[in-house]
Amino acid sequence: DGGITQSPKYLFRKEGQNVTLSCEQNLNHDAMYWYRQDPGQGLRLIYYSQIVNDFQKGDIAEGYSVSREKKESFPLTVTSAQKNPTAFYLCASCMGRFQGATTGELFFGEGSRLTVL
Amino acid sequence: QQQVKQSPQSLIVQKGGISIINCAYENTAFDYFPWYQQFPGKGPALLIAIRPDVSEKKEGRFTISFNKSAKQFSLHIMDSQPGDSATYFCAASITGNQFYFGTGTSLTVIP
Numbered sequence: 224d225g226g227i228t229q230s231p232k233y234l235f236r237k238e239g240q241n242v243t244l245s246c247e248q249n250l251n252h253d254a255m256y257w258y259r260q261d262p263g264q265g266l267r268l269i270y271y272s273q274i275v276n277d278f279q280k281g282d283i284a285e286g287y288s289v290s291r292e293k294k295e296s297f298p299l300t301v302t303s304a305q306k307n308p309t310a311f312y313l314c315a316s317c318m319g320r321f322q323g324a325t326t327g328e329l330f331f332g333e334g335s336r337l338t339v340l
Numbered sequence: 341q342q343q344v345k346q347s348p349q350s351l352i353v354q355k356g357g358i359s360i361i362n363c364a365y366e367n368t369a370f371d372y373f374p375w376y377q378q379f380p381g382k383g384p385a386l387l388i389a390i391r392p393d394v395s396e397k398k399e400g401r402f403t404i405s406f407n408k409s410a411k412q413f414s415l416h417i418m419d420s421q422p423g424d425s426a427t428y429f430c431a432a433s434i435t436g437n438q439f440y441f442g443t444g445t446s447l448t449v450i451p
Contacts, residue, residue, distance in 0.1 A: 227383075229383075250424075254425075256438070256439070258441075263345075263443065263444075264443060265347065265429060265441050265442060265443035265444045266384075266429065266441040266444075268438060268439075271438055283440070302395075313383055313384070320435070320437060326372070327371075327372035327387070327389070327433055327435040328386055328430075329374070329375070329376075329387070329439055330386075331383035331384050331385065331432075332383050333382060333383050334381070334382065334383050
């Protein structure tokens with residue numbers, strides 16, 4: 224089945240540690256996104272990528288890093304510089320503008336919940 | 341600056357009633373307006389979407405009303421059911437580019 228797979232579903236981190244959240248999609252989408260979700264704040268964009276080997280900072284990129292070496296994969300690293308990393312992280316993908324996107328539908332993974340101990 | 345403003349933050353409706361959630365936007369270049377439904381611990385899923393060339397779109401019990409001149413759009417859930425209890429997000433985008441989300445509405449439908 225086509226979709227987006229995020230792992231792990233739950234992750235615990237000690238202060239000062241970097242952690243990497245995995246996001247894999249088999250939808251042949253060019254565009255991929257990382258969002259952070261906190262109660263009452265909706266979805267805030269961390270990073271997005273329109274094509275392989277290219278990515279852009281979103282509204283809250285500080286303390287995070289990404290890579291886009293393969294079309295299918297867009298891992299997010301939460302670094303020790305992120306002051307308050309406890310949150311629910313969502314990865315999403317859609318057809319990109321280089322694919323002549325017409326529907327605009329954004330597909331989400333099931334999320335990863337990160338807790339800092 | 342919030343590109344998409346959503347209200348109310350929370351909503352309680354009796355079973356069988358109508359749930360209405362409102363959103364407003366500023367950027368007239370937006371050409372795609374989806375609504376997403378999210379259950380606790382899950383990722384959001386597309387519920388219904390509209391483009392600005394139509395004023396209304398209906399899918400089952402869910403209807404989007406779109407007012408281009410006012411730069412507003414709303415989700416109406418008819419005959420609300422307890423299973424509709426979830427968080428709803430409106431969003432806006434320029435097709436193929438990034439999405440801007442509202443802050444979400446937590447809907448509770450009381451049996």
